[in-house]
Amino acid sequence: MKFSDLHLRVPLNDMQQTRKMIEKSSALGYSQIGVPLPFSVKQDAIDRLRHGSEEFGVDFVTRLDLAPKSSGELLGSLRRFRRKFEVVSVLCGSKPLARQAAKDRRVDLLSFHTVEPRKRFFDWAEAELASKSSAALEIDMAQILSLEGFFRVRLFSCLRREVATAKSFGVPVVISSGSTDALLLRKPQDFASLAFVFDMDVSLALEALSKNPVGIVERNRVKESPAYVAPGVRIVREGRSRGQVC
Amino acid sequence: MWRLVSELLGRGEVVVKSVRRRYLALRVECEDSCDGKAVSDAVWDSVLRLFGEVGSSQAGLFLVHFEEGTNYAVLRCSHRALPMVRAAIASVTKIGNKPAAIHVLRVSGSLKALSKKVATKKEKLQESGECEQPPNEG
Numbered sequence: 100m101k102f103s104d105l106h107l108r109v110p111l112n113d114m115q116q117t118r119k120m121i122e123k124s125s126a127l128g129y130s131q132i133g134v135p136l137p138f139s140v141k142q143d144a145i146d147r148l149r150h151g152s153e154e155f156g157v158d159f160v161t162r163l164d165l166a167p168k169s170s171g172e173l174l175g176s177l178r179r180f181r182r183k184f185e186v187v188s189v190l191c192g193s194k195p196l197a198r199q200a201a202k203d204r205r206v207d208l209l210s211f212h213t214v215e216p217r218k219r220f221f222d223w224a225e226a227e228l229a230s231k232s233s234a235a236l237e238i239d240m241a242q243i244l245s246l247e248g249f250f251r252v253r254l255f256s257c258l259r260r261e262v263a264t265a266k267s268f269g270v271p272v273v274i275s276s277g278s279t280d281a282l283l284l285r286k287p288q289d290f291a292s293l294a295f296v297f298d299m300d301v302s303l304a305l306e307a308l309s310k311n312p313v314g315i316v317e318r319n320r321v322k323e324s325p326a327y328v329a330p331g332v333r334i335v336r337e338g339r340s341r342g343q344v345c
Numbered sequence: 346m347w348r349l350v351s352e353l354l355g356r357g358e359v360v361v362k363s364v365r366r367r368y369l370a371l372r373v374e375c376e377d378s379c380d381g382k383a384v385s386d387a388v389w390d391s392v393l394r395l396f397g398e399v400g401s402s403q404a405g406l407f408l409v410h411f412e413e414g415t416n417y418a419v420l421r422c423s424h425r426a427l428p429m430v431r432a433a434i435a436s437v438t439k440i441g442n443k444p445a446a447i448h449v450l451r452v453s454g455s456l457k458a459l460s461k462k463v464a465t466k467k468e469k470l471q472e473s474g475e476c477e478q479p480p481n482e483g
Contacts, residue, residue: 127448244438247394282374282446285435289449292431296395301428 100305102287103312105133105162105186105208106239106275111144118151123281125155128288131313133160133275135188138180160316164210166190170199177205185319188237194220201228207315208237208273211261214246214254221261226268233318235311236265239277240290258297266303273315274307365424368409368459369452371434373416375445381411384418387440388447391433404430409456417450419459427452 104124109117111134124132134148145161152159163184167173173189173196181187188208191197197220200206209229211219221236229236238258246254265272274294278284285293287308294304321327326334373384385408392401405423412418422430437447450466453459 244436280444282376282444283438285446286448289431289435292428292449293435295428295432296436 100309101131101313102129102309103131103133103160103316104129104276104284104308105131105160105273105312105315106188106237106277107132107134108277108279109134110279111136114147114151117148120278120281120284121152121157122155123284125157127284127286129157131158131160131316133162133186133312133316135162135164136184138163138176138183158316160185162186162188164188164190166192167196168192170195173199173203177203181205182323185316185323191220192218197221197225198228201225201234202232203234204232206232206234207319208235210237210239211257212239212242214242214250214257216253216257219257219261221264223264223268226264226270229265229270230268233271235271235273235315236261237273237275238262238294238307239275240285240293241277241279241283243293243296244283255297262297262299271311271314272299272303272307273312274304275312364405365454366405367422367424367427367430367452367454368456369420369422369430369434370450370459370463371418371420372448372450373418373440373445374448375416375440375443377443378413379416379440379443379445380413381408381418383441384408384411384447385420387437387445388420388430388434391437392430395433395436396429400426400429404433406430418447419456424454 107120107124109120111117121132132152136145149159161184163180163186165173165176165187167176167189177187186207187205188210189200189206190210190212191200197209200209209221209225211221213219242254243251262272274290276284287305290308291301291304295301321333328334373379389401389406392404392406403423404426405421407421408418409421410419431449434447434449437445439445451459451462453462
């Protein structure tokens, strides 16, 4: 099984720490990592990170975290940056934004970072839209590990409700570390075990760490390839045009 | 499933062993050195915080072995509480106020099988060039 961590928040200005975290991910059994990058990132920086990941046998995935204030801003950002990154995540800070992100086919991951239940806008309406657009719900495990007491209880409660909603509408769930510290990284099986606390089956949790994120990356790589025409249509081989004479 | 011990008593009765256990091989990652008691306390504390007193009473936790230096440990728990204990182990972030992490290496039903599994892992690691010392539990 190929495991993927699509949210490894490495310090981009500290290459030594970045290498350490990538090495640790590889040692823990991840074969694919997604690193959030600023939209102004240069291609040589991406190449350097990709090369560093290949040294440890890890597939590097570029990721963009969008935190727009309005639906219009989200659409503008998607138009400008979608093709530049392999995975696009949207931090949904308002209801209209969550709706727009859930129905847009260019959005891969829906994120909610707050523990305030009223500000986590993933309910049946978003789930229904997301199930048609193939966006996935992202769960950052670093939040669970770093919170304590009442806030963690509230987070568990929100996650339990969201996972149940996602399951009933067939929305894929992606579990990622969301970690900035190597000590907050865990093995995929350990994260799957931790998902037990918000009523997620181990088999579903393992899918959320392997099949679902890997599927998103593969789908987007196919879309970026020159042979891609439309969903379900791609160029297999090019023929001669009628005007050409042998 | 209940495991039959098949100890036939004088009257031909079959004794059913009601407690099934699981042994977990752990690797403790700590910024500073730590001892077995601190590791045991951290796991206990985590189970208590996540599942409360009732959950902790069902877990049947016991630190069988801790190897200082290599930071390998063997923990025993109840078979039924295994998902709870694994979740609690994954959520440990501190051991004695120092940042730490505990990784589950293997789970087994007996210490003998656990030591075999860990030894196999050690051979694989040696083949791949990464040498890790497994716990020497008896």
